[in-house]
Amino acid sequence: MSWRKGGSTSLSSKPLATIISAGLSKFGRREGVYGRELFAEAVKEAYDRCPNLDPRRDIKALFVGHMGESYEHQGHTGPTLADWAGLLPVQATRVENACASSGVALRWATLAISSGAYDAVMVGGVEKMTHRTTPEVTEYLAMAADYPFEQWHGITFPGLYALMATAHMHHYGTTEEQMARVAVKNHHNGALNPKAHMQKEVTLEKAMTSRVIAWPLKLYDCSLITDGASCLILAKPEIAGKFTDTPVHVIGAGQASDAIGLYERESCTTLKAAQLAGRDAYKMAKAKPQDIDIAETHDCFTIAEIIAYEDLGFCSPGDGGRMIEEGTTEIGGSIPVNTSGGLKAKGHPVGATGVGQAYEMYLQLTEQAGRRQVEGATVGLTHNVGGSGATATVHIFRRA
């Protein structure tokens, strides 16, 4: 591997928008609360960080990522959460792009600022999942795959990612142990994150011998069913200083699509939408992969993190397995990935995940990440994937 830190502090791109505050609910099995209450918890943290903000005066729009109305039998989440954030009658829009729902919401919130339309907006995400049975959750998640050609035939998301994993193994020699090492790393990081769903280490042996869910994916190759909510407040870069001493700029925001069904894709070893979203984000940020100091990638399954390394240019196609083996993406490595614990250990409340990744970037780039802080991180990237890759968004952030 030839990963080399770039001169990231010299990135000259103009900020699109600036994060002036952020909040995250505790992730986990949150009993006895509605999703709207989890969202209020995230929002309260964001308001508490930002005492100069008068939310009803300053925030002009709300974008909410929320994947499934089936979990709580509740759609129309935009105005519902606007109410619980104390923002009525602000315009409020729910975005649904499967597990990339709040990543896409973040992108439109960013463009709402960069376009000059609004001075400040809120973007968040929420999902309340654990009160449902595993078969119910599996069914609701499957709605992000193709109904007539995938769901109907019984294939679920572990199955779809298992197909990608076997293709990657066949083409590149990627191993089950390499995948398990992603779990070991992310559980290690999650154990350092007091908001993570699972704050416990896992050994390579335990991960490798856990029960098979859809071969080659085992229990520890799969992310968690989690309750949680996330929130950012974005402002025009010119006025961010009124609200915070520790702004974080959004300097790249890419989004792309691919066919919803795997059967229609050009390749099963790469996510074309993620490559394209990354290409656009890098271009906007005037950045190269080597400029990235730290990243949160969409590790819904361990193979997805390996493919993400390749799609984002952190390594060459097929080298993802070796990259995890060499420790490059551990805290202390040259590009730490998923310091939060990732979807694997922090948890994956699907609608909340994209903005939750950006929350981790906010903490890291403002040196508030506690025991998992990556010293000197200046430029960060988040990679949020919907379904099996029909949607992807990539955002790039820079310490101000």
Place this chain on the structure above:
Amino acid sequence: MSWRKGGSTSLSSKPLATIISAGLSKFGRREGVYGRELFAEAVKEAYDRCPNLDPRRDIKALFVGHMGESYEHQGHTGPTLADWAGLLPVQATRVENACASSGVALRWATLAISSGAYDAVMVGGVEKMTHRTTPEVTEYLAMAADYPFEQWHGITFPGLYALMATAHMHHYGTTEEQMARVAVKNHHNGALNPKAHMQKEVTLEKAMTSRVIAWPLKLYDCSLITDGASCLILAKPEIAGKFTDTPVHVIGAGQASDAIGLYERESCTTLKAAQLAGRDAYKMAKAKPQDIDIAETHDCFTIAEIIAYEDLGFCSPGDGGRMIEEGTTEIGGSIPVNTSGGLKAKGHPVGATGVGQAYEMYLQLTEQAGRRQVEGATVGLTHNVGGSGATATVHIFRRA
């Protein structure tokens, strides 16, 4: 009533975006097709109208209004419809704001153009409903109301709008016959629209004696469960002439929210979100209610059209019932409303409705509305409401 046509042709507002083409599937009970196929039908009409457009080259983003993942067990509709529109790998976003889903999508598509982010985008909407039983549809629609405080107690949308109707009757003396007259007018218009779900007239007597659904609302006070899809192509005003000789400008786009539960509202005789969305749209358009020549309002129930007249300033609060009685909003009246037949007769495939309303404006303002054409219409307005009014959008259009 003192409705007076304004000098609408002289509106000086700068266009936000320009409709260069539009398409609508046949609305109705469409058996044996998926929603994506209905969307392709709408898209094909839009492409056929616009031979100079190279969709994959020119269209840079897709916004899709789609309300319910339950109907077809299918979420993640953005990339799915991008595929069926031949637009992959274009960025594609699903917006869900209940029955205002595609109205909200239209607003963000408009702002994506007006901000300068993109030269051309597609916005559409879709819903496939009629293959489900009425109890199922009733349940799925109810997800747009508040779960813990409304749905859970068994109140459905006819019930919620019945509460508004009785409040309006109590405060203003609005009558069941006035509501029924909305149905008579809209069924008359629908009979002139070859794409309407129900192309048949209804007499006042038949409407008044139809069975009670939720008193005072009877069968003919309720809009239809319908399959359908809608589509617009928007471009920067400066380049619209490359694609069409009959452009229609979007000159106002407002959106606002209110509490999702009726119990939390200040009033049950008005939709505050619609008032605020209208206020913003009029301001952007530099227009007054008197400038509007023609409108499509959200007549999910007949009382909703009466309230819309008042919220949009077409008459004073409480005068909506008299306005329908006096024929002001008929074709041939001074401000024809729901020339398409409205949700009442054209049908209400919920996710498709907002953009479907704009399709009618496109036809009317380009003199393609056939037997229901309003001669000389120059400025039009659409009003799209989500749920019982927690979301509302208002758009204003001007013939170029």
